[in-house]
Amino acid sequence: MTALLLRDLRLATRAGGGFGLGLAFFLLVAVLVPLGVGPEPALLARIAPGILWVGALLACLLSLDRIFALDFEDGSMDLLAIAPIPLEGVVAVKALAHWLVTGLPLTLLSPVLGVLLHLPGPGYVWLVLSLALGTPALSMIGAFGAALTVGLKRGGLLLSLLVLPLYVPTLIYGAEAVRRGVDGQGAPTALLLLAGLTAGAAALLPFAAAAAIRVNLR
Amino acid sequence: MGGSVSHDLPHRHSRSRCRCRSGISGCVVGLTVIDLACARGGVTVLAGVRLTLPAGRALVLRGPNGIGKTTLLRTVAGLQPAVSGRVQADPESLTYAAHADGLKAALTARENLAFWAAVHGQGGVDAALTALNLTALQDRPAQHLSAGQKRRLGLARLLVTGRPVWLLDEPTVSLDAASVALFAEVLRGHLAQGGAALIATHVDLALDEAAVLDLTAFRAQSRSHGGAFDEAFA
Numbered sequence: 001m002t003a004l005l006l007r008d009l010r011l012a013t014r015a016g017g018g019f020g021l022g023l024a025f026f027l028l029v030a031v032l033v034p035l036g037v038g039p040e041p042a043l044l045a046r047i048a049p050g051i052l053w054v055g056a057l058l059a060c061l062l063s064l065d066r067i068f069a070l071d072f073e074d075g076s077m078d079l080l081a082i083a084p085i086p087l088e089g090v091v092a093v094k095a096l097a098h099w100l101v102t103g104l105p106l107t108l109l110s111p112v113l114g115v116l117l118h119l120p121g122p123g124y125v126w127l128v129l130s131l132a133l134g135t136p137a138l139s140m141i142g143a144f145g146a147a148l149t150v151g152l153k154r155g156g157l158l159l160s161l162l163v164l165p166l167y168v169p170t171l172i173y174g175a176e177a178v179r180r181g182v183d184g185q186g187a188p189t190a191l192l193l194l195a196g197l198t199a200g201a202a203a204l205l206p207f208a209a210a211a212a213i214r215v216n217l218r
Numbered sequence: 219m220g221g222s223v224s225h226d227l228p229h230r231h232s233r234s235r236c237r238c239r240s241g242i243s244g245c246v247v248g249l250t251v252i253d254l255a256c257a258r259g260g261v262t263v264l265a266g267v268r269l270t271l272p273a274g275r276a277l278v279l280r281g282p283n284g285i286g287k288t289t290l291l292r293t294v295a296g297l298q299p300a301v302s303g304r305v306q307a308d309p310e311s312l313t314y315a316a317h318a319d320g321l322k323a324a325l326t327a328r329e330n331l332a333f334w335a336a337v338h339g340q341g342g343v344d345a346a347l348t349a350l351n352l353t354a355l356q357d358r359p360a361q362h363l364s365a366g367q368k369r370r371l372g373l374a375r376l377l378v379t380g381r382p383v384w385l386l387d388e389p390t391v392s393l394d395a396a397s398v399a400l401f402a403e404v405l406r407g408h409l410a411q412g413g414a415a416l417i418a419t420h421v422d423l424a425l426d427e428a429a430v431l432d433l434t435a436f437r438a439q440s441r442s443h444g445g446a447f448d449e450a451f452a
Contacts, residue, residue, distance in 0.1 A: 003336030007322070007329075014324040075318025079375075082295055082314055083337045218298040 001093050008097035022059035022102045029055035030113035041118040048117035049178035056106045064142040067094050068150040087210040095143035103135030126181025134174040137198040140205050141166045147209035151216040247273035247382040254303035256293040265438040276415040281433035287418035291385045313381040319372025323361035327371050335378035346377035349404050365392040384415040
């Protein structure tokens with residue numbers, strides 16, 4: 001399992017691995033929004049939590065189809081399916097690797113982008129906390145979507161259509177936690193719901209994703 | 219861990235791991251296929267396949283293109299469910315090698331092998347590199363290897379899995395004559411250690427230990443495309 005995690009991290013950070021792509025996308029979204037809606041601090045401050053969360057979500061989506069598609073094409077998935085590690089574990093480890101190269105850097109970068117969007121002072125803690133708790137769910141739900149579409153040629157668009165609706169609860173609670181944090185009114189409730197979503201996704205979706213891969217390998 | 223585990227397909231990995239660290243003698247070696255029917259794309263291509271593969275032996279599958287050699291190997295490996303019949307083998311004793319070698323282009327030859335060795339909890343990367351004459355290429359990224367060299371690296375992976383029963387689908391594709399001889403030597407060594415191999419190939423590997431099974435005899439009858447449709451409207 002550790003070997004698989006290290007391999008995925010190594011592949012992501014080598015040339016052509018796509019590390020930093022999601023991060024650059026996130027940065028661009030945060031830069032483009034003020035250009036689009038105008039530089040009024042009050043307006044930007046109000047929409048900042050939503051924009052940052054939508055940006056993180058789309059940046060996460062960008063690299064989802066790579067989770068299993070590359071391993072499927074070069075035959076690694078066949079070999080992993082008959083390897084001594086359970087396929088559920090393979091799925092969980094690959095989702096974790098995806099989070100480590102997308103969700104975690106996004107979380108760490110988000111305060112900088114908060115500045116760009118005039119996020120009010122109390123919001124930063126909640127922004128980082130909500131992304132740290134919510135992005136693992138994005139990776140895990142995404143891995144499930146990727147497992148469903150892995151056998152398809154150019155399944156990327158279908159993957160987005162499948163996964164985006166499933167991201168809705170995470171987005172609602174994530175952005176809500178930051179908004180409530182800014183207003184100083186009970187952000188922990190939204191954070192707990194977000195943590196619950198992540199825990200549920202991590203507990204159940206590896207099994208669903210592994211079942212989908214088994215079907216797609218036939 | 220006494221007798222072989224009989225499993226109805228589709229088989230999952232049994233949680234009781236068969237540890238083969240001390241060579242391959244610790245595993246239950248051998249494979250028995252009983253009245254197996256397997257399908258490709260919903261069409262049954264082979265039916266009533268029976269074969270027995272004891273330790274130390276190889277069985278070469280022959281038959282024209284499309285007869286179902288790959289389908290049979292994938293079914294035996296547990297990658298797809300059988301239509302009917304059974305495969306009796308310890309799922310932890312099988313390993314599979316096909317056209318796609320499972321190599322990562324961005325990793326070096328050694329890193330690729332070391333990964334598969336670690337997944338299977340084995341060592342022996344150096345021995346595997348030496349056995350397939352890849353030592354000089356070990357630090358090259360796999361994307362810079364030729365097709366034949368990649369194939370050799372894919373075959374070296376079999377050695378680092380430490381699994382005794384090899385299911386090989388056209389293992390000699392894109393290998394030159396010298397590499398085919400090298401691979402035959404590796405295979406002979408594997409069989410001499412008590413391993414076994416089920417090989418779909420059109421090339422004569424000159425193995426004394428190998429029997430030949432022609433799959434033409436097991437071709438499934440009257441299950442062609444649209445058969446049910448035609449019958450329904452007859």
